Amino acid sequence: MGLLSDPNRRRALINLLTRLNAPICAVCYIAGVAWFMGLAFEPFTLRTYMSENAMGSTMVEERFPAGERALATGREFAAHKKRAGGMPVDWLVKTMQSRGLEVFTQKFSRTLPFPDENKERYMVKGTNVYGILRAPRAPRTEALVLTAPCSPGDDNNQAVGLLLGLAQYFRNQIYWAKDIIFLVNEHDLIGMQAWLEGYHHTNTTGIDWSPLQGRGGSIQAALSLELSSDIITSLDLVLEGLNGQLPNLDLANLFYAFCQKIGVTCTIQGKPCCPDHDADGNEASQRPTMGGPRAFFTCHHCWQVRTNDFSFINQILKLNNLLERLHQSYFFYLMPSLSHFVSIGYYMPAFGLLAVILLLRALDLWVQLATPPVRTEDGIADLEQSSPEVLSVLTPLVISHLTGAALYFFPIQFQATAVEHFPVSESEAVVLTAIAIYTAGLALPHNTHRLLSGEGVEQDWRVLKLIAVLYMAVLLGCTALINFSLGFILALTLVPMAAFITPHRPKVLSAFIMVILSPACTLLFLVFFFQDLQEIPVSFEDGWMLFLSVISQGILDHSLYGSLVYPLIALMVYPCWLLFWNILFWK
Amino acid sequence: MKIPTLLSLFAACFVAGSANIEENVGQFFSSGHTNNWAVLVCTSRFWFNYRHVANTLSVYRSVKRLGIPDSHIVLMLADDMACNHRNPKPATVFSHKNMELNVYGDDVEVDYRGYEVTVENFLRVLTGRLPPSTPRSKRLLSDDRSNILIYLTGHGGNGFLKFQDSEEISNVELADAFEQMWQKRRYNELLFIIDTCQGASMYERFYSPNLMALASSQVGEDSLSHQPDLAIGVHLMDRYTFYLLEFLEDIHPASKANMNDLFKVCPKSQCVSTPGHRTDLFLRDPGSVLITDFFGSVRKVEITTETISLTDPIKQVEEIAVHGEQEKETYSYVDQLPVSEIIHQKPKQKDWHPPDGFILGLWTLILLVFFKSYGAKHLKHIF
Numbered sequence: 001m002g003l004l005s006d007p008n009r010r011r012a013l014i015n016l017l018t019r020l021n022a023p024i025c026a027v028c029y030i031a032g033v034a035w036f037m038g039l040a041f042e043p044f045t046l047r048t049y050m051s052e053n054a055m056g057s058t059m060v061e062e063r064f065p066a067g068e069r070a071l072a073t074g075r076e077f078a079a080h081k082k083r084a085g086g087m088p089v090d091w092l093v094k095t096m097q098s099r100g101l102e103v104f105t106q107k108f109s110r111t112l113p114f115p116d117e118n119k120e121r122y123m124v125k126g127t128n129v130y131g132i133l134r135a136p137r138a139p140r141t142e143a144l145v146l147t148a149p150c151s152p153g154d155d156n157n158q159a160v161g162l163l164l165g166l167a168q169y170f171r172n173q174i175y176w177a178k179d180i181i182f183l184v185n186e187h188d189l190i191g192m193q194a195w196l197e198g199y200h201h202t203n204t205t206g207i208d209w210s211p212l213q214g215r216g217g218s219i220q221a222a223l224s225l226e227l228s229s230d231i232i233t234s235l236d237l238v239l240e241g242l243n244g245q246l247p248n249l250d251l252a253n254l255f256y257a258f259c260q261k262i263g264v265t266c267t268i269q270g271k272p273c274c275p276d277h278d279a280d281g282n283e284a285s286q287r288p289t290m291g292g293p294r295a296f297f298t299c300h301h302c303w304q305v306r307t308n309d310f311s312f313i314n315q316i317l318k319l320n321n322l323l324e325r326l327h328q329s330y331f332f333y334l335m336p337s338l339s340h341f342v343s344i345g346y347y348m349p350a351f352g353l354l355a356v357i358l359l360l361r362a363l364d365l366w367v368q369l370a371t372p373p374v375r376t377e378d379g380i381a382d383l384e385q386s387s388p389e390v391l392s393v394l395t396p397l398v399i400s401h402l403t404g405a406a407l408y409f410f411p412i413q414f415q416a417t418a419v420e421h422f423p424v425s426e427s428e429a430v431v432l433t434a435i436a437i438y439t440a441g442l443a444l445p446h447n448t449h450r451l452l453s454g455e456g457v458e459q460d461w462r463v464l465k466l467i468a469v470l471y472m473a474v475l476l477g478c479t480a481l482i483n484f485s486l487g488f489i490l491a492l493t494l495v496p497m498a499a500f501i502t503p504h505r506p507k508v509l510s511a512f513i514m515v516i517l518s519p520a521c522t523l524l525f526l527v528f529f530f531q532d533l534q535e536i537p538v539s540f541e542d543g544w545m546l547f548l549s550v551i552s553q554g555i556l557d558h559s560l561y562g563s564l565v566y567p568l569i570a571l572m573v574y575p576c577w578l579l580f581w582n583i584l585f586w587k
Numbered sequence: 588m589k590i591p592t593l594l595s596l597f598a599a600c601f602v603a604g605s606a607n608i609e610e611n612v613g614q615f616f617s618s619g620h621t622n623n624w625a626v627l628v629c630t631s632r633f634w635f636n637y638r639h640v641a642n643t644l645s646v647y648r649s650v651k652r653l654g655i656p657d658s659h660i661v662l663m664l665a666d667d668m669a670c671n672h673r674n675p676k677p678a679t680v681f682s683h684k685n686m687e688l689n690v691y692g693d694d695v696e697v698d699y700r701g702y703e704v705t706v707e708n709f710l711r712v713l714t715g716r717l718p719p720s721t722p723r724s725k726r727l728l729s730d731d732r733s734n735i736l737i738y739l740t741g742h743g744g745n746g747f748l749k750f751q752d753s754e755e756i757s758n759v760e761l762a763d764a765f766e767q768m769w770q771k772r773r774y775n776e777l778l779f780i781i782d783t784c785q786g787a788s789m790y791e792r793f794y795s796p797n798l799m800a801l802a803s804s805q806v807g808e809d810s811l812s813h814q815p816d817l818a819i820g821v822h823l824m825d826r827y828t829f830y831l832l833e834f835l836e837d838i839h840p841a842s843k844a845n846m847n848d849l850f851k852v853c854p855k856s857q858c859v860s861t862p863g864h865r866t867d868l869f870l871r872d873p874g875s876v877l878i879t880d881f882f883g884s885v886r887k888v889e890i891t892t893e894t895i896s897l898t899d900p901i902k903q904v905e906e907i908a909v910h911g912e913q914e915k916e917t918y919s920y921v922d923q924l925p926v927s928e929i930i931h932q933k934p935k936q937k938d939w940h941p942p943d944g945f946i947l948g949l950w951t952l953i954l955l956v957f958f959k960s961y962g963a964k965h966l967k968h969i970f
Contacts, residue, residue, distance in 0.1 A: 054635050138672040175820075177672035317820065321634060321673060 014367050021364045025357045025499050032353030036488065039347055045340040048253045051328035055254060055318045067165070074161025078154060087150050087186045092129045095164055100171045101131030101182065108194035108209040113412045113559045114426040118549055126186035128195045132216050133170055133180040142178040143216030144319055148225045149188040159225040160184055170316075177320055179216035193561055205562050221251065221319045221326065243483060243564050248326035249333050249341060254318055256338045267338070334484065344484075351480045354491040358473040361499050365466040369459065392460045393467065396582040400575035403441045408570040410437060411555065430555060431548045438520055441578050445585035461503055461586040468579040472498050475572050486565070489526070490573060493517045497577075503586040510584055519573050523547065620734040620775045623884040624727060625650045625660045628709060630741030630750045632665035632701075637821040638812050640668045641682045642740045642782060642828040644690035649835045650736065653883030661712055661727055663699035665751060675819055682824055682832075698725050706756045713737075714767045731772035736780070736881045740828065743783030745806055746791075762792040769795040770921060776869070778881040782827045784809040787863040799846065799869045799876075803827030803853070804860035811859050826858045838878050840885050846873035 004010055038044060073095070080088035089105060096103045106128045115122035134140065146166065148159035167182050185191035194209040199219070332344035411433040418429035472494060480487025497517045501510065515521060527547050531538045538546065557563035627650070629643035647662055668680050669691050680691040699708055711717050712727050729735055741748060747755040768774055779800040781789050786802030793800065803810040803825070812822035813829045824832075830853035838844055850864050850873070866873050879885045 054633065135672060137677075173675070174677070175673050175675040321820075 017360070018364055018367055021360055022500075025360055028353045028357050028360070029496060032350050033492070035353060036347075036350040039334065039342050039350065040336045044342050044346040045336060046343065048249065048256060048339055048341050050250060050253050050257065052250050052322070052326060053328075054321045055250065069168075070161045070165030071158065072161070073164045074158040077160045077164075078157040081150070081157070086152075087127055087129070087184070089127050089129055092184055096129070096131035096167065096182065099131070099164065099168045101133050101167055102214055103129065103131045104212060104214040105129050106195060106198055106210055106212055108191065108207055110190055110194075110207045110560070112556060114415055114430050114552075114556075116552075116556055117425070117427050118553065121187070124187050124190055126191050126194075128183065128185045128191050130181055130183040130195070130214075131167065132214055133167065133176070133182065134216075135176040135179055136174050138177045139217075140179055141217040142322075143181055143219050144178050144316065145181045145183060145219055145222035146225065146316070147183040147185060147192070147222065149191070150184050150186050151188065156226055158227040162225060162227065175320070178220065178322075180316070181216050181219075190560060205560060220322055223316070245482075246331060246333065248331060249329040250326050252335065252338070252341075253329065258318075259338070332484070347484060348480075351476075351484065351488055351491060354488075354495050355473055355477055357495050357499050358469050358476075362466055362469045362473070365462050365469070369462055369466070389460060393464050396464060396579060397467070399444060400441075400578035400582065401571070403437070403444065403578060404571045404575035407434060407437045407441075407574060408567060412559075427552045428548070431551045434551060434555070435520070438574070441574070442515070442581065444578065445582050461583050464579065464586075465502070465583050468576060468583065469498055471579075472576050475576060479568065489522065490519065493519075493522045494573070494577065498580055501580050501584050503583060505584070507584065514577075514581060514584060518577050519569055523550065619732065620880065621732040622729070623655050623659060623734050623736070623881070624729045625655050625736040625738070626663075626712060626727060627660065627736075627738045628663040628704065628740070629665065630704065630739065630748060632667055632751050634668070634671050634673045635821060636741075637668050637680070637819070638824050639740045640664055640666070641680055641690060641824050643738065644680055644695065645682045645688075645824070645828060645832050646738050647695065648690050648692075649832060649838075650882055653835075653838065653879060654840055654886075655882075655884040657696045658724065659884065660696075661698050661725065662696065663704045663709065663712075664697050665704055666697050666700040673820075681816065681819065696724070702751070704751055706750050706754050706760075709750075709756065710760065710764050713764045713773075715771065715773060727773070729773050732775050733773070734881055735774045735777045737777065738780045738782075739789075740782040740825070743781070743785055743789065745785050746788045748781075748783060748789060758789045758792045761789060762794060765793060765798060766795045769797075776871075776876075776880070780831075782810060782825050782831075786810065790865050793865070793868060796868055797870050798865075799873065800865040801849065802863045803858065805863050808860040827853050827860075827862060830857055835878075835882065838882065840879060840883050842877075842879065844878045846876045846878070849878060 004013075077088070077091075080091045084091075093103050093105065107126070108128070109123070109125040111123050112121065132143075146163060148163040149156060150160065163182055163184065170176065170180060183195060185195055190207065193205060194207045195212075197203055197205070197207065198209050198212045199215065330341070330343050334342040334347055336342065411430040414433060415426050415429045418424070418433055419426055422429065422432075424432065476487050476491045476494070478487075479490065494517065497514055501514070524543075524547050527550060528538070528543050531543065531546070554563070554566045554569075558566040625647075627643050627647050629639045631639040643662070643664055647660065650660060651657070668674065669678050678691065679689045682688050682690045699712075712725070715727065717726055727735070739748060741750070743749065746758050749755050765777065768777075774797070776797045777799070779790060779793075779798060781801070782803040783789075785804060785806050785808065787805045790798075790800035790802060804827075811826050813824045813826045815822045831849075834849065834852045846866075850862075853862050855861050869876075877885075
């Protein structure tokens with residue numbers, strides 16, 4: 001009758017499975033990689049299009065009349081910033097009020113778990129200043145946010161000047177249907193996080209902030225301005241989210257539509273939108289841990305795009321026309337270029353093919369566990385098939401996860417002790433502790449076996465591997481769904497290792513390969529590769545320093561912004577890898 | 588001597604003139620309708636559907652200009668454009684770029700506004716099934732001598748029209764509504780104009796007499812909008828209605844333009860879509876139907892100092908068949924209560940028919956049995 005219930009057929013299928021397992025796995029792997037590479041090409045990519053009806057019509061302002069004045073305001077801001085040695089709060093408040101906005105400030109402070117060497121800060125204290133332009137005729141139920149971060153030094157002064165110029169220009173128009181909030185935040189991301197938490201009355205990251213006095217409606221969209229110079233030659237769109245969340249594709253489409261109308265060069269994540277850069281575009285779109293979380297707004301169901309943009313008034317006008325939250329277009333997509341996107345239905349099979357390898361392996365192991373062992377040559381069959389000892393399987397699991405937990409907690413907890421005993425700075429101490437714990441995990445198998453009373457039975461490693469393979473499949477599947485790039489890169493390196501590791505492989509070679517394919521080394525290679533893609537190749541020492549700083553940024557991002565990459569790697573991926581390491585050294 | 592000649596001449600002229608007027612009285616009542624109504628419906632809401640409201644208001648303006656009063660116009664609009672928060676020119680709705688023409692004005696009378704524009708209300712207006720509390724301005728009080736203009740615009744598809752983003756009216760429903768109107772004698776002639784995507788699908792199902800229909804696009808085609816206005820930020824009009832209005836601007840109450848000219852409005856080169864029309868249900872020849880028969884409310888006025896007695900029934904002037912076509916047979920009203928179909932009476936047979944087979948067989952059987960049992964010798968007793 002059925003394929004699976006007929007015993008003969010079933011046996012035939014199972015034989016097929018066990019015989020051809022390795023070849024099928026290899027084919028799947030190659031197919032998965034090939035599919036991914038092919039994502040940049042025609043049948044998979046679609047041209048972007050506006051899905052939201054409300055944003056269909058265009059209103060084009062020919063000229064922003066106050067350009068010169070915006071520049072002058074920018075210079076004034078720069079001067080005041082230098083004089084105040086930080087953010088010139090009083091001047092900002094006065095200027096915004098003179099432009100007719102309702103102005104409020106918010107103080108915040110945060111002590112980082114360890115000093116941040118990249119941005120040179122440890123105890124952060126700051127003030128956000130924001131002004132609300134109320135919609136003349138509409139109820140105050142919705143809001144748009146325009147921000148310009150106040151960076152130390154001379155960066156981004158023009159953006160603030162532009163912001164204030166826009167505020168004045170917008171104040172004179174009567175067609176706003178939403179409140180517009182002009183925000184100048186200090187200490188970019190930390191200030192932004194504090195403001196958003198205050199706005200939405202949540203406190204997820206432990207920042208201390210004073211409550212907001214003034215509020216608009218729910219935020220529909222946000223645009224962040226960063227200008228690098230007075231003269232704009234191109235516009236760049238950065239669409240990154242915390243934990244891989246992406247804004248609605250309509251926001252990117254909006255940006256692209258206006259770029260086309262205005263006729264300015266547009267880039268996405270620094271890459272120009274040419275169809276030739278397909279493969280590069282693909283790789284560049286996966287930036288698992290780096291490229292910090294710029295769009296916090298995604299956590300709060302509103303979408304932000306960072307643009308270096310001068311004439312984006314039109315974007316604001318189109319966003320003004322919105323009647324509901326952006327929801328018509330895709331939320332899961334990859335953008336090889338600005339005019340093309342790949343939707344989840346097309347890119348998921350690439351990962352699916354890799355996951356299938358793990359499932360095939362699991363099936364194979366299950367079959368091996370179910371069939372009785374072959375009689376030995378001398379006829380003495382091993383009648384006693386002791387059921388796999390729970391303890392011998394559970395112990396590696398528990399110990400691996402404990403090591404993972406140690407990797408997660410110890411670096412920060414014991415940085416003080418580390419600094420006492422070693423001549424390193426705090427952040428170095430944290431990173432080096434992490435690496436030390438990671439490497440110490442490699443010595444575990446020997447210690448694990450000392451714990452076990454008897455010797456492990458031959459079957460036990462199969463059970464452990466079965467559990468480990470399934471665990472990895474679930475883990476990678478969930479990761480790929482939320483953050484495809486991260487999931488796929490991890491799958492690329494971990495799946496072949498997971499599929500082919502048994503205690504019977506040559507130990508030294510396998511150990512070497514496993515270490516190469518472990519998450520930490522993957523990260524190291526990615527650092528070098530990324531630098532290559534950016535066309536700034538680095539030497540090994542610089543690369544290593546960059547690698548260390550990436551780890552410290554990862555830990556910091558987790559504690560500051562709630563990024564989940566570090567906990568994921570430390571608490572789940574690393575223990576999973578350790579399980580396989582245990583299997584390799586099974587006695 | 589001259590004076591009596593002159594007098595007699597005058598008398599002769601008068602007699603001739605009055606005889607002339609008596610003849611012309613027949614011609615005076617030649618068209619079948621005595622009053623005009625218009626039902627103008629815009630089925631969209633939201634700011635980005637500005638052009639549909641502008642379409643409807645422009646047709647409203649033309650129809651008012653040509654003479655139909657507000658009491659005879661049922662205007663259904665969402666009416667959320669003029670006072671929309673996003674309107675840079677509040678209290679206006681423009682139909683031409685550079686803001687040449689504000690069709691909203693200060694005397695627009697919207698009968699059904701906002702969420703009252705529903706399929707149910709539209710059909711109730713057409714068929715007249717309104718609750719007694721409905722004010723007169725919301726009713727279509729037409730009779731069997733009314734010519735009605737119905738104009739619909741919005742977003743449509745193959746066989747349906749979307750009402751206010753929440754419901755649809757199908758072409759079957761519309762055709763049935765018109766049939767109800769015909770049976771209740773609520774119109775003399777009806778002109779149906781629709782400006783939506785795939786508009787021709789909406790008049791495919793009509794089956795009542797005296798309907799003429801025009802649509803802006805065929806099935807499978809989209810109707811396109813005409814021009815965006817950069818200052819307001821939306822498209823102001825649809826192409827078909829734009830060119831329709833350009834055509835109507837040249838019509839004045841006394842103009843003799845006929846329906847064939849209307850069919851030529853907005854050819855494919857201007858409209859991109861192919862406008863369609865349907866006249867097979869219409870009684871008169873379209874070439875003899877004036878535009879003002881539907882778009883205007885033309886009162887025929889002839890000034891005379893004669894007194895005309897209208898005691899004899901007026902003979903209608905017979906129309907001269909154009910192009911030598913046969914006159915179409917006049918339609919009659921559908922039988923309201925078809926008794927013969929309800930009570931299945933067999934028709935009385937006038938001719939003699941042989942008896943039924945059964946009776947014949949029965950008698951044969953009886954006879955056989957009789958003769959079997961009693962023998963044939965008794966036959967003589969019977970015959």
